[in-house]
Amino acid sequence: MxxxxxxxxxxxxxxxxxxxxxxxxxxxxxxxxxxxVAGSFTAMIEVPDSLTSVTEVALVIALLSCASASCPxxxxxxxxxxxxxxxxxxxxxxxxxTTLPPHQNFTLTVPESFAAGPAQLGVAHFSLIGxxxxxxxxxxxxxxxxx
Numbered sequence: 001m002x003x004x005x006x007x008x009x010x011x012x013x014x015x016x017x018x019x020x021x022x023x024x025x026x027x028x029x030x031x032x033x034x035x036x037v038a039g040s041f042t043a044m045i046e047v048p049d050s051l052t053s054v055t056e057v058a059l060v061i062a063l064l065s066c067a068s069a070s071c072p073x074x075x076x077x078x079x080x081x082x083x084x085x086x087x088x089x090x091x092x093x094x095x096x097x098t099t100l101p102p103h104q105n106f107t108l109t110v111p112e113s114f115a116a117g118p119a120q121l122g123v124a125h126f127s128l129i130g131x132x133x134x135x136x137x138x139x140x141x142x143x144x145x146x147x
Contacts, residue, residue, distance in 0.1 A: 024054055026125045028142045029103055038147045039110060045123060046103040047089050052130055059087035060124040061106060066143070067117030074122030074139035082108040087125065110146055119146050 029044035031037055043061055047054075064071050064079025071077075089102035122141045129136050 024048070024050060024052070024127060024129055024136055025138060026123065026140060028121065028123060028140060029100070030105075031121070031142070031144050033142045034145060036145045036147045037110065041108055041110070043083075043106045043108055043121065044103050045087065045089065045106070045125070046101045048101055049091075055128040055133075056087040056089065057126045057128060058085065058124075059104075059126075060084045061108060062122045062124075063108075063110065063114065063146075064120040064122060065115045065117065065146075066119055067115045071120040071141075071143075074120065074124060074141045078122045078124060079120065080111060080114065082106075087127075114146055116146050119144055 024047065027046045029046040030042060045059065045061075047056075060078060060081060061083040062074070062078035062081045064074075064077060083106050087104060089104045091102055092098070092100065120141050121144050122139065124137070124139050126135070126137045128134065
């Protein structure tokens with residue numbers, strides 16, 4: 001009987017920890033999937049509002065050409081790094097942004113030598129979550145079209 005009680009307690013703790021981590025997942029708010037971009041463009045990275053303590057550590061945004069072959073996914077290859085550094089998402093009060101979750105905009109430039117066609121905009125996001133400081137790392141991506 002104690003075994004089942006301990007098991008249920010352990011599962012409850014694991015569920016809470018998993019829920020806290022999943023709730024911290026970032027999202028690429030812009031550009032939209034299959035958006036056409038050229039030269040400079042804005043990438044918006046969003047995170048959900050959270051009651052859990054979160055320390056944002058770093059963010060990497062990269063571009064990988066998919067013009068000649070399918071892209072492997074950002075967990076395998078990021079490509080040309082366009083940004084690497086701190087990530088400080090905040091709520092904004094500018095007109096049209098008050099309903100957005102905490103986010104940060106990045107002005108990025110497509111390298112002149114980059115191949116036209118489909119490309120993967122990949123993001124690597126690292127943060128520390130909760131009072132016990134759980135490390136959290138994720139990759140995400142969207143497909144854009146370089147014109």
